Amino acid sequence: MPNLHLYDKLLQFPLFQGMSRDDLGEIVAHTRLGFHKLKAGEDIAREGDDADYLHFLVSGRIKIITSAADRSFTFFEYRDSPETFQMEALFGPSYRFSHTYQAASECSLITISKEDVRRFYNSFLVFRINFINLITARLQKADDNMWRTTPADTRHRIISFFRSHCLYMSGEKDIDIKMTRLADELNEGQRHISQSLNDMNEEGLIRLSRARIHIPALEKLLM
């Protein structure tokens, strides 16, 4: 009975979708699963940490924090369960997290070691097809983004800056950035930037506060 419950938990995640009960049974029986409860504000993994585990967010909400290479601005994204993060750090040349993951509410997570995930990848056909499809989908999206042209007006340049730094094209976001920095990023006069941000603020699309931009729902900005 507890195992059946665990099957259903794993089947929520795209990586396991389509796997047979037999295969899931083998995974549950022969894998050391870590079960974790975190309180809001606690770190799950920090940027630069070795990605020794794959994390499965079973319940709760997380915050994903990413800073520019020179630390001059920071994006905060929020995601609800079910969510898996940074599968690509289990392979490839860099084995480190490139984002910080934090519990934004009480969270429960299952962790599976990198070695076990690589074993699933090698042993289970459906798992490895899921894995490659998820990774290639992200790569194809990144490539598409590269070939978008820069919009002509300031408002759409700002929105394009938001879009190009978000991992997920919907939901709530916070951005810590000074208006002067945003103006430099977009090579635009600060007066234009300020005017456009204030317009969006009045329309309820964003909420401005000191050196922070809150986006209640990115999808509304992208419409």
Next chain:
Amino acid sequence: MPNLHLYDKLLQFPLFQGMSRDDLGEIVAHTRLGFHKLKAGEDIAREGDDADYLHFLVSGRIKIITSAADRSFTFFEYRDSPETFQMEALFGPSYRFSHTYQAASECSLITISKEDVRRFYNSFLVFRINFINLITARLQKADDNMWRTTPADTRHRIISFFRSHCLYMSGEKDIDIKMTRLADELNEGQRHISQSLNDMNEEGLIRLSRARIHIPALEKLLM
């Protein structure tokens, strides 16, 4: 004897590296390999074509052509053998080429069908580790690029525009773009753009002609 020669050809490509002679023997024995000779200027695959085959450039030089989503500018990159292209189009949601590949000299290529490549992926441990490592390396690089900040001066903004639209960070490139379009992309006055391009032209880093920028070696610009 011809098979031995073929093994060596395949072993040039990172996808097959580390595979045993036995596994390569099985691949060569049970796979329908296509052998193609192309003359300079002939298309190998066009953007939008179904990616039904994986192409292995065994000898010669190819041109990779990519246009912005709105067709307002086009990048041309050049690569010598050995080269494999658009592995990621064999999986994931989009099964189409997102670039046009053209023979830039006399070329010889081996093609393997998508079905066969997926069979190798599923049957050969080393092959599927190579595959996932190559794809994740590209994804990690794309993610890193996203978090670079915009340089302060016009010259470096232009170089950053070149870099962010190239698949390969070295070698010869051509870019078809009007100066007005480049100015719009960078939100910069045309006089600054023109001045910076002319400086780089005089330094031999680029060669300007009407609506075309030739880069003899991107790595020199990135230094």
